[in-house]
Amino acid sequence: MTTGAVFLEAHDVTKRFGGLTAVDSVSFTMKLGTIKALIGPNGAGKSTMLNMLSGVYLPTSGRISVRTVDVTGQQAHKFVGLGIARTFQTVQLFGNMTVIENVVMGLHTKCKTGIIQSALRLPSVLREERMVFASAMEHLERVGLADRASELAVNLPYGQQRMLEIARAMASSPEMLMLDEPAAGLSMKETEHLALFVQEIRDSGIGVLVVDHDMRLIMDISDEVVVLDHGKKIAEGTPREVQTNPSVITAYLGEEAGDE
Amino acid sequence: MDARSQSPRYHFLAFPIVGALLAALPFALHNNYYIGVMVFIGIHTILALGLNLLMGYAGQVSLGHAAFYGIGAYTTAILTTMLKWPPWVGLACAPMVAGLAAYLIGMPTLKLKGHYLAMATLGFGMIVKILFVEYYPLTGGTSGMTGIPPLSLGKLQLVDDRQFYYVVWFFALMLIWVSYNIVESRVGRALRAVHTSEIAAASVGVDIAKYKIQVFVLSGVYSGLAGALYAHYIRFVNPDPFGFMFSIQLVVMVVVGGMASIWGAIAGASAITLLSQVLQRFEDYEVIVFGAILVLVMIYMPQGLTKSIVDLTARRRSAKPSKPEVLP
Amino acid sequence: MDLTSQILQYVLSGITVGAIYAIIALGFSLIYNAVEIVNLAQGEFVMLGAMLAVYVLQAAGVPLFAAVLIAIVVVGGVGALLGLAAIHRLKKSSPLSLIIITIGASIFFKGVAMHLWGKDALPLPAFSSGDAIEVHGAVLVPQSLWIFGITALMLLGVYIFYERTSFGKAMRAVAVNKHGARLVGINVNRMVVWAFAISAALGAVGGIIVAPVTLASYDMGTMLGLKGFCAAILGGLGSGGGAIAGGLILGILENLGAGLISSAYKDAIAFVVMLLILFVRPSGLFGGRSADGR
């Protein structure tokens, strides 16, 4: 991984739902080893953008490329193979599985066991199981959840569920991680912990795309910020540049005076 | 360090016990009727196992599963009577043909969701049954096909109920083992993941369509084997047993037994098969009683027999169960 | 008889049965909209309507018109009871176990009907006497006209109920957003029970108007119910107009297929058509956007 190399590009990406244009020809690039934040008032199209970049939505027009290869229209499950992992705005854990099984799911694409091998419980299957559970345990240790490995995921407190979701995403060893409002509902302390962890991830050479409302977190950790309003990109730059951008201020003040 | 659920160990303890009990059962039953009932419970267990994998784990409802059962039965019937192939070869081909049929049908239908999928499988089941009836040269029409040879081991023809009992339960136990392995593996986890959150499953790279079709084919294979066993047991096939009502009965077995539970499949198959025998004494009323029991079980045990009984014992053990909040 | 009049005959017969499918499909859609479950006992309402009408007519000696009314009201009541049973467990059960409840109910109704009225088919007199009408070499029995008329009335009635009455609007609100409806003070449970009652009554009407043509028997409901389900899916579940179109299309295609291709494959044709349409348009002809949200 080369820090600073362009990993993902969005070219004039547009998404319409019926008559509503959620994202209106937005372009930007994601580099490895940087944290990029996607911000904007409610309904600006941040989550829609993220969903397109991870293959959940198909863009109405425009192009998405990963390492200059066009991946527009690929199915969502193929994006992991491209090196893209993500979390969700509302936590999407596999609640009926244990904590460690959730992380093991993150290792899904790293395993080869198919239906026939597993049906016969071949030795290779057992070997692979041991391998993935050990590796999953390491990921749990990184987020400090190792001691809760065999609990059901539903039983974790909310903050830990968020961290588990990130651990699951990290298990697929992505080159780019997308976090959709990772700090929503976290306490101050948990948010700090999250910030450190995200920076640690960045420092290991992974590109991180963050969508969040917590401006302090965003301004603290981001290297670059993209601002969306009504589906359009209205600004892009360092946190400092964006903060002083007049159209950004109008967009935020016009929409909601509070927050920052 | 094994951090997974404790169930595997529990299961591997249960497995030999159940196996031993089943092996001993014929010695306790001095009556071919009970053995016959057990044979059908075995056949129905195989069917319910396959459908349970599909419904309980992959979350796909099929209202046409009797068709695969029928395809299995007819495959071996045709191969062994018309082509005079050996019965074991017929028995081996039946699941393959049923699996192939499941693949061909699954490719277009599994793109559908919910009730649309249910209706498509129902339609498919209807069409297959009509083909059994109308494709006279191959299937013998409604009068069916007689003269299907029995299975044999060397020179020994397995015509006796007891012998056949062991054959059926050998396959049933093997498939229980296989199903259990699948459920407790990468594939099983992926299926459970799809069931909880399709979007999250896709985000970790689970190819949902691939697993759906694989499970659909697998359940077709199970049903095909069950059908072949039926054909070599009764040694006669006709279209009637493979109709819509039996498809419904299979769904009932799975739901009553408990979805997403391997042992639930056995419980459901046993409960429904036995119930219909016990209800004989009600004569004209049996249909009414059966319907009423079904409604009551579903109202008071919506999770099915196995889960409800487990819940009940769990509740007794700890007065107040901590009901975990379901994730959004 | 030339080919055109043959085809006309197939179409006329198709519309007659198609009208029945449409009424049943409408019943499916009503309940589906209210609780999002598929009521597999819908066909039994059709059967109960027909059988009750015959029974009341013979046993009580009342005029046909009164027998029909009694049958419709009673079946509506039975539907309401099933609705009560369903909502009793609505929150705690999966859709599948609710469907199994309706299957159990359907078996139960069939058993009761078999016990009360026997295993043989029973006749119901036509609503009016008179000879068949000839149209370009094809014939139409007077009862078919009754079927067309009453079906049209029913559909109009359902439309007016939904669009013009506050009760109907409330029910539609429940269909669109249960939670929101509850917030604005609509008693959702009551609406669900009413949805069951109305769709049962609709089914009963279907059974009664078709009985003079097809006879009434305790096991007539299963196949009619399935075809109605088929029609509802064809049109798109939950869509009223779709249910009607689905029913008519199914009836006509099925008869054309039986006539022009092979009567042996009559039912197969109906289901093949349904499968093909589902493969091309996975949410039915008039359903909402495809389930594939990308």
Added chain:
Amino acid sequence: MLVALVAGIICPAVGALAPYKIGGLFAITGPASPLGTPERDTALLMEKQINATGGINGHPVKLIIYDTKSTETDTVLAAKNLISQGVVAIVGPSQTGESLALLDTASRAGVPVISCAAGVKIVQPVNKWVFKTAQSDVHAVARLVDYMKKKGINKISILSVSNAFGDSGKQQLRIQCGAAKIKILSEETFGDKDTDTTSQITRIRGKRPQAVVCWGTNPGPAIVARNMKQLGLKIPLLMSHGIANHKFIELAGDSANGVIFPAGRLIVVNDIPASDPQKKALLAYANAFKKQYKRDPDTFGGHAWDAIQLVKEALAKVGPDKAKIRSFIENKKNYVGIGGIFNFTPQDHNGLGKNAFVLVTIQNGKWRLTK
């Protein structure tokens, strides 16, 4: 499981002489229940009659009846249940498919099965242990073909129900019409739950046959008769012995008039001359049934009557030995029953000829012997 274990154990009766157990398998529920119910009623009637007149050689008769639910699986299981309870013979089942499903079980257990179903396949090829008392469609078709030849009908259309009964009739019609040079212009089918056959009849109308032969059991043929009248198709409608009960007339109403079909003599017992050897047996059954159930018997019940009568005679003669009962029936000659005069041989386990049938016409809602 335990419930079933306990439920199935039947205590042996105590008394002067042990009862003879006869098994009955009838489709009491399910699609074939209109057949199975009168068979069951007849069987119960005979049990009562036999025991009221002192049983068989002093032994009371115990009939154990199970419902096959019109399904093959339940038939086989119920048969195993009966066999394990030591019945000397099984009467029934009601349907061809169910009977064929029993072939293997019957011969393996060595129990005589006397089926009440019509399909020829039940006795062809001959299974040592399986008999049937219902007349074969071979003979019914033969009667109809004779009639058509006599009336100069040589172009027909066939309309048959898509079940074993309809299939078998269709096969026979093909064979025998071919031999008699009667041309089959078209073959249509309808489902056994179909509620409308106008499209089939429209097709037939386009072919312009001289007569329509409809092969099915209720309620389909009644719908066919109604639809034919509605569509104004005024050619002879010939049907099968499957409509030989009151239900058909009740269901078809006016449309039933003029329908001609082959049937056993039971339904026209009053038209039959006193010289007919079957008259006495027919009246005995008809009167007994009417007295008990306050309704007329039908031919299906008659099949059960014949089957049980055969078992009774065998028991009286050879005692409760299954093999002996089997060979008694196999060699029984000149048994005058309801379905006809039976002459069994090792090659013919039905024992009836085409004289088992007469042709019946429906006139003003009544059955009349066709002149």
